[in-house]
Amino acid sequence: MMGSPVRRLDLRGTPCPLNYVKARLELDRMGGGEVLEVWLDRGEPEQQVPRSLRMDGHVVEVTPVADHVRIEVTRKA
Helix, strand or coil: CCCCCCEEEECCCCCCCHHHHHHHHHHHCCCCCCEEEEEEECCHHHHHHHHHHHHCCCEEEEEEECCEEEEEEECCC
């Protein structure tokens, strides 16, 4: 765990690329260095969303949890 999440988003059941768009919009409302916790479905969301957020310059940590994954995104400064 990178830090205490400032905000949490449950995007399970949200299809790609809408889940990425929602995560990015939430990150845009946050300050640099703040942490967003996002829950995603396995499969395509698990692969695509963390990769896209990393390409945006954020630090992303992925943790498998039962039937979904939890990602912690530290917003770039």
